[in-house]
Amino acid sequence: MAGEMSILGSAILALFLAGYLGQQYLPPPKPKVIGLDLGTTFCSVGVFRPGMGDVEVIGDEEGRKSIPSVVSFSLTQVHAGYDGLELADSNPHNTIYDAKRFIGKIFDKPEDLERESARYPFKMVYNNGGTEFVVSTNRTFTVSPEFISSQLLLKLRKMAERHLGMPVHKAVISVPAEFDERQRNYTIRAANLAGLDILRVINEPTAAAMAYGMHKADVSNVLVVDLGGGTLDVSLLNKQGAMFFTRAMAGNNKLGGQDFSQRLLQYIVEKVRQRFGIPPSREEDVHRLRQAVEAAKLNLTLNPRVLLEEPVTRELFEELNADLFQKILAPVRTVLAEGQLEKAEVDEVVLVGGSTRIPRIRKIIGQFFGKDPNTSVDPDLAVVTGVAIQAGIMGGAWPLQVSALEISNRHLRKTNFH
Ligand SMILES: *[C@@H]1O[C@H](CO)[C@@H](O)[C@H](O)[C@H]1NC(C)=O
Ligand SMILES: *[C@@H]1O[C@H](CO)[C@@H](O)[C@H](O)[C@H]1NC(C)=O
Ligand SMILES: *[C@@H]1O[C@H](CO)[C@@H](O)[C@H](O)[C@H]1NC(C)=O
Ligand SMILES: CC(=O)N[C@H]1CO[C@H](CO)[C@@H](O)[C@@H]1O
Numbered sequence: 001m002a003g004e005m006s007i008l009g010s011a012i013l014a015l016f017l018a019g020y021l022g023q024q025y026l027p028p029p030k031p032k033v034i035g036l037d038l039g040t041t042f043c044s045v046g047v048f049r050p051g052m053g054d055v056e057v058i059g060d061e062e063g064r065k066s067i068p069s070v071v072s073f074s075l076t077q078v079h080a081g082y083d084g085l086e087l088a089d090s091n092p093h094n095t096i097y098d099a100k101r102f103i104g105k106i107f108d109k110p111e112d113l114e115r116e117s118a119r120y121p122f123k124m125v126y127n128n129g130g131t132e133f134v135v136s137t138n139r140t141f142t143v144s145p146e147f148i149s150s151q152l153l154l155k156l157r158k159m160a161e162r163h164l165g166m167p168v169h170k171a172v173i174s175v176p177a178e179f180d181e182r183q184r185n186y187t188i189r190a191a192n193l194a195g196l197d198i199l200r201v202i203n204e205p206t207a208a209a210m211a212y213g214m215h216k217a218d219v220s221n222v223l224v225v226d227l228g229g230g231t232l233d234v235s236l237l238n239k240q241g242a243m244f245f246t247r248a249m250a251g252n253n254k255l256g257g258q259d260f261s262q263r264l265l266q267y268i269v270e271k272v273r274q275r276f277g278i279p280p281s282r283e284e285d286v287h288r289l290r291q292a293v294e295a296a297k298l299n300l301t302l303n304p305r306v307l308l309e310e311p312v313t314r315e316l317f318e319e320l321n322a323d324l325f326q327k328i329l330a331p332v333r334t335v336l337a338e339g340q341l342e343k344a345e346v347d348e349v350v351l352v353g354g355s356t357r358i359p360r361i362r363k364i365i366g367q368f369f370g371k372d373p374n375t376s377v378d379p380d381l382a383v384v385t386g387v388a389i390q391a392g393i394m395g396g397a398w399p400l401q402v403s404a405l406e407i408s409n410r411h412l413r414k415t416n417f418h
């Protein structure tokens with residue numbers, strides 16, 4: 001009798017061990033929830049890999065990890081991302097971008113929207129305070145900002161499905177900290193139109209801080225500087241336990257990489273004028289010069305000088321933009337004042353957005369705080385990385401027991417500088 005028991009006992013033990021060992025060698029579970037960064041100019045999708053404990057940002061067919069937030073309408077199709085961008089020159093009236101600036105946004109008067117629409121090659125109409133884009137192929141119709149966003153999210157969803165080899169229906173998405181409830185609702189609606197359930201909406205600065213592991217680090221105050229192509233956003237986050245909340249935000253919606261390029265362009269145009277007596281005036285020449293200037297600006301982040309009609313040094317670029325670079329500190333001072341913090345009380349400074357690659361900007365921020373900002377994550381992918389971590393938490397892949405990571409602060413106002 002005792003012998004039988006022990007045989008049974010070891011059989012159970014063997015089964016248990018086989019199960020345990022089997023689990024060890026099983027392929028890691030696939031991510032169930034994707035993380036989406038729906039940016040104004042670019043968007044990305046990422047997943048948290050439970051087996052690896054890291055984030056993978058998913059590329060498009062060509063492996064590009066960000067796709068332009070551009071949607072173009074041709075006779076028979078809707079083209080999103082790079083396909084949409086390619087049509088921008090040949091089909092400018094039906095190629096919609098910057099939809100994020102209009103999603104869920106209420107304009108008090110039609111004239112307010114008209115002023116905005118003057119900047120774009122496509123048409124917009126005022127509809128009960130909201131915006132509709134006008135598309136004319138062989139017929140004329142209107143589409144909403146959330147429809148445009150849904151086409152981008154659908155593209156991101158397909159990129160993820162292709163990569164993961166399975167259908168995806170759940171996501172976490174980021175929005176600017178300043179988005180109100182209505183803008184958040186319309187962003188969720190865009191995702192629903194793309195066949196995605198949104199498990200959580202998180203603020204972009206919080207996502208960026210998470211990309212740097214701030215949710216696990218021993219920090220209480222994190223300052224996030226997000227400097228993109230056209231806007232600067234500064235947020236002061238406070239962490240209590242594993243929860244973040246936004247303590248203050250400020251920004252400048254007319255400051256970014258495009259302005260820095262413009263200064264360099266003006267300089268080159270002036271040089272050409274001095275040399276040839278007339279500035280370049282043909283549209284193609286100006287267009288070509290603009291592209292060369294943009295490339296030179298990116299190059300100056302890595303090289304001390306480039307050749308662009310004439311040699312341009314990094315010092316010259318910095319000098320041409322010195323006053324603009326200093327403007328970055330105004331909203332930084334504001335969030336500290338509003339958050340009632342001394343700069344020494346800021347534990348970490350996180351940089352997001354392509355323009356924070358500019359060495360001089362890193363230096364100005366570093367000198368202001370007397371410590372180096374955190375720059376190890378690609379500034380263009382920091383937000384999607386953080387959103388994917390949150391998606392991993394929501395999908396139950398996270399080894400830590402963290403349930404909620406953000407407390408919303410509905411009464412906060414953003415201060416804007418120009
Ligand atoms: C527009 O063009 C598409 C594709 O050629 C065609 O299927 C559709 O019937 C046309 N619609 C109108 C209103 O002409
Ligand atoms: C946002 O959506 C929620 C849930 O559907 C709803 O209760 C709320 O009224 C909406 N708010 C706005 C401002 O649209
Ligand atoms: C950057 O500039 C350097 C020096 O002018 C040049 O050799 C290099 O090819 C450029 N690189 C890019 C990516 O433009
Ligand atoms: C350069 C720098 O400040 N690095 C910091 C980035 O953030 C982590 C916390 O996750 C710090 O430990 C690093 O020192």
